[in-house]
Amino acid sequence: MDECLASTLDTAxxxxxxxxxxxxxxxxxxxxxxxxKTEITRLADAWRALLKLHAPxxxxxxxECSGWLRPRRHPCTVWSTAHQHLIAAEGSLAAGVGRHAAVTGGPTAATLAAS
Known part of the structure; x- marks a missing residue:
């Protein structure tokens, strides 16, 4: 994607x-x-579309997150972020989730999937 277009999208x-x-x-x-009434539906639809792209x-x-040399297990960071913001109680998750959790002592992706 062109840098100018990406910047415009980010800004918008x-x-x-x-x-x-x-x-x-x-x-x-x-x-x-x-x-x-309008925005909750739009935001929920946006989350659904994003999560569908990141389905296993x-x-x-x-x-979406996997590359040819680096496959990424599900749930990826998009699903972990969705869980953190939509399901988990505010402030209940540490900053480190997924592959960085072992370093920070936070919950792993497996912990999130089990909840």
Missing amino acids: VLERLEYLDRLVAKSDEPSRASLA NEHGRCS
Whole structure:
């Protein structure tokens, strides 16, 4: 992907997230309720699409994260991040998850999959 296009996409996505943060922080209750009706569905759809891309293949590997020389087991960091932000209680996971957990003492991907 062209660097200019990538930068434009990055900026657009980050600006949208900042906009949503501002709306939530500064809007009145009816406006937040209206926002929730549309944006929660859009964000849930985005997570589903991203997780579908990172679903395990027939070998139990993440096709998106795996390279020819480095296959990545499922769950990959995308699934671990989804679990951390959507399922786990806030602050319940250490910074290190997945392959870095052994170094930091945090939960491993196997621990996350078992929960």
